[in-house]
Amino acid sequence: MQPFRTLTSVATPLDRVNVDTDQIIPKQFLKRIERTGYGEFLFFDWRKDPAFEINQPRYKGSQILVAAKNFGCGSSREHAAWALSDFGFRCVIAPSFADIFHSNAGKNGILLVTLPEDQVQTLLDRAATTEGYKLNVSLEDETLIDDQGFSAKFSIDPFRRDCLLEGLDDIGLTLRHAAALDSFEQGHNSKFWLAARSQ
Amino acid sequence: MAAKTLFEKVWGSHLVAEPANEPTLLYIDLHLVHEVTSPQAFDGLRMAGRKLRRPDRTVATVDHNVPTTANRIIIEDAIADKQINALRKNCKEFGVELYDVDAPEQGIVHVIGPELGLTKPGMTIVCGDSHTSTHGAFGALAFGIGTSEVEHVMATQCLPQSKPKTFRISVEGELPQGVTAKDIVLGIIGRIGTDGATGYVVEYAGSAIRSLSMEGRMTVCNMSIEAGARAGMIAADETTFAYLKGRRSAPKGAAWDEAVAEWSNLQSDPGAKFDRELVIPAEDLVPYVTWGTNPGMVVAVTDRVPDPAKAQSDSDRRSFLRALEYMDLKPGTAIEEIPIDRVFLGSCTNSRIEDLRAAAKVVTGYHVNAHVRAMVVPGSHQVKAQAEKEGLDKIFLEAGFEWREPGCSMCLGMNPDILQPGERCASTSNRNFEGRQGAGGRTHLVSPEMAAAAAVTGHFTDIRQWEFKGEEVLA
Ligand code: SF4
Numbered sequence: 001m002q003p004f005r006t007l008t009s010v011a012t013p014l015d016r017v018n019v020d021t022d023q024i025i026p027k028q029f030l031k032r033i034e035r036t037g038y039g040e041f042l043f044f045d046w047r048k049d050p051a052f053e054i055n056q057p058r059y060k061g062s063q064i065l066v067a068a069k070n071f072g073c074g075s076s077r078e079h080a081a082w083a084l085s086d087f088g089f090r091c092v093i094a095p096s097f098a099d100i101f102h103s104n105a106g107k108n109g110i111l112l113v114t115l116p117e118d119q120v121q122t123l124l125d126r127a128a129t130t131e132g133y134k135l136n137v138s139l140e141d142e143t144l145i146d147d148q149g150f151s152a153k154f155s156i157d158p159f160r161r162d163c164l165l166e167g168l169d170d171i172g173l174t175l176r177h178a179a180a181l182d183s184f185e186q187g188h189n190s191k192f193w194l195a196a197r198s199q
Numbered sequence: 200m201a202a203k204t205l206f207e208k209v210w211g212s213h214l215v216a217e218p219a220n221e222p223t224l225l226y227i228d229l230h231l232v233h234e235v236t237s238p239q240a241f242d243g244l245r246m247a248g249r250k251l252r253r254p255d256r257t258v259a260t261v262d263h264n265v266p267t268t269a270n271r272i273i274i275e276d277a278i279a280d281k282q283i284n285a286l287r288k289n290c291k292e293f294g295v296e297l298y299d300v301d302a303p304e305q306g307i308v309h310v311i312g313p314e315l316g317l318t319k320p321g322m323t324i325v326c327g328d329s330h331t332s333t334h335g336a337f338g339a340l341a342f343g344i345g346t347s348e349v350e351h352v353m354a355t356q357c358l359p360q361s362k363p364k365t366f367r368i369s370v371e372g373e374l375p376q377g378v379t380a381k382d383i384v385l386g387i388i389g390r391i392g393t394d395g396a397t398g399y400v401v402e403y404a405g406s407a408i409r410s411l412s413m414e415g416r417m418t419v420c421n422m423s424i425e426a427g428a429r430a431g432m433i434a435a436d437e438t439t440f441a442y443l444k445g446r447r448s449a450p451k452g453a454a455w456d457e458a459v460a461e462w463s464n465l466q467s468d469p470g471a472k473f474d475r476e477l478v479i480p481a482e483d484l485v486p487y488v489t490w491g492t493n494p495g496m497v498v499a500v501t502d503r504v505p506d507p508a509k510a511q512s513d514s515d516r517r518s519f520l521r522a523l524e525y526m527d528l529k530p531g532t533a534i535e536e537i538p539i540d541r542v543f544l545g546s547c548t549n550s551r552i553e554d555l556r557a558a559a560k561v562v563t564g565y566h567v568n569a570h571v572r573a574m575v576v577p578g579s580h581q582v583k584a585q586a587e588k589e590g591l592d593k594i595f596l597e598a599g600f601e602w603r604e605p606g607c608s609m610c611l612g613m614n615p616d617i618l619q620p621g622e623r624c625a626s627t628s629n630r631n632f633e634g635r636q637g638a639g640g641r642t643h644l645v646s647p648e649m650a651a652a653a654a655v656t657g658h659f660t661d662i663r664q665w666e667f668k669g670e671e672v673l674a
């Protein structure tokens with residue numbers, strides 16, 4: 001996983017609440033067996049509209065998406081995180097995120113920044129009205145600033161932060177506890193009422 | 200000892216490690232696998248040279264992609280075919296049992312888990328699918344995961360998890376006639392919103408929940424994710440044990456009695472504290488129909504399409520207007536006057552035998568409206584076989600429904616079963632997102648009974664007013 005430290009980029013506004021993962025990447029693109037190549041299908045149906053933000057040349061190359069509440073709800077498809085990251089987004093800012101998307105994003109090196117609704121609204125408005133509007137996000141300092149005087153602290157789970165900063169792989173982290181896992185499993189195996197199949 | 204919630208009991212018995220400043224490592228008892236969210240996970244294992252730790256705790260089937268037409272051994276969609284073949288190859292290589300298209304056990308992963316007795320009280324269950332919450336109906340802790348987590352479970356049989364908060368939703372009293380498990384959960388989502396339970400595990404309680412069959416409980420837990428919940432759970436009781444007894448993977452003989460004794464403790468203790476509570480009187484619930492593009496946009500069947508002026512915030516108003524435009528509806532239109540083109544009876548929410556029985560009862564003696572195309576897609580081969588044994592297939596076919604092979608089908612339209620742009624569908628599935636059932640398609644979520652009635656009349660119809668013909672046929 002690519003480590004995440006700081007990022008300065010044009011911000012793309014997506015002022016819609018409850019953006020679900022079916023919109024982020026529609027089902028017809030879930031049949032592929034690879035992890036890459038989903039970027040071109042990001043927001044496939046919405047992108048048919050030339051006015052849709054992601055299509056606008058002014059947001060080209062943007063790596064920061066500013067969204068409204070409950071971003072990433074619905075299906076657990078990690079393809080949504082793959083599509084965002086493959087398209088070039090490395091950070092999404094919103095007032096709230098759905099659970100499974102939250103975890104999928106982290107595992108793909110995408111930083112999710114949660115800020116109060118009024119602050120996000122300010123960013124959405126500025127990104128929509130100011131051509132070339134940029135944000136700077138620092139995960140080390142947990143700060144988000146623009147050049148119009150906006151400055152906010154955000155907080156993120158310290159473990160998730162370390163993983164992003166170092167680009168750590170979860171399985172490797174878990175295997176540090178292999179001895180605990182082996183001994184737990186030995187005891188747990190005797191609980192036949194929790195076995196998948198009857199013996 | 201402090202009083203514990205059901206969730207805390209299951210959580211507490213699966214703690215592998217609780218490292219400081221890190222998420223807890225939670226042991227996983229059962230991992231259900233399907234074709235769409237697994238290929239990249241198997242690849243990851245291969246690339247890292249890792250083994251699948253517990254094939255005996257892993258079960259795979261094909262459901263999302265498979266055609267639901269007869270003779271489906273040959274899959275015409277080359278990319279879908281490749282994905283299914285990848286699962287076959289992966290299961291063979293890693294020693295995972297696979298219920299393939301033609302296996303008698305095949306079906307939607309959340310239908311077959313319970314049906315085969317794989318799902319048991321007190322277990323932790325995961326699957327790369329958000330509706331894994333279904334299995335919580337058995338007093339299990341079951342939740343959907345992404346593909347990286349699928350790989351993690353394959354490699355380690357555990358998952359790093361932060362501890363969710365608890366939310367008890369009690370539905371008290373007797374359900375009014377015509378109000379189903381689907382209406383309970385639509386009513387709940389309508390009240391708390393699509394993010395109303397984000398960060399929580401919901402325990403459904405109260406006399407109306409207790410009185411539900413296992414299949415009804417599964418319908419309720421299934422849609423927990425539509426309120427944003429990590430999982431939904433219902434305490435294990437006699438109904439749970441009666442359902443499980445004798446199923447293939449359930450313990451037998453003396454082991455059964457011992458297992459029941461273990462499971463009998465799987466309720467929240469009196470006085471257990473929840474982070475949040477909500478009580479809903481059952482008598483307030485009615486048959487519901489969603490009008491918009493998320494499951495929280497829901498009204499009573501006798502109601503009208505709501506007015507965006509009543510939205511609570513600017514952003515809500517905008518999403519409201521967008522939904523109305525997408526759904527091609529005008530505020531103030533009576534729900535019962537909305538004509539439909541398609542009916543889909545199926546999905547992991549409502550494709551079990553009781554759902555089919557209830558719908559068949561409604562259509563007996565009637566015919567599908569001339570303007571409507573209606574299909575029934577049983578949740579599994581077992582459900583299909585049972586329905587055929589009871590003659591339900593004949594009732595549906597005579598009434599003009601299509602009777603198809605099991606799978607996810609038009610719940611998400613990954614296979615050829617999709618809505619055409621602009622088509623309006625009464626669906627027993629769980630998501631009415633834009634394009635969910637096909638690009639440009641318009642989905643209204645309802646109970647199986649309401650879907651069946653709409654198929655006959657060609658528009659949404661209050662099931663409480665339905666004139667049942669020939670109940671004796673099915674008695
Ligand atoms: S039936 Fe629908 S919701 Fe259920 S597992 Fe299949 S696609 Fe997902």
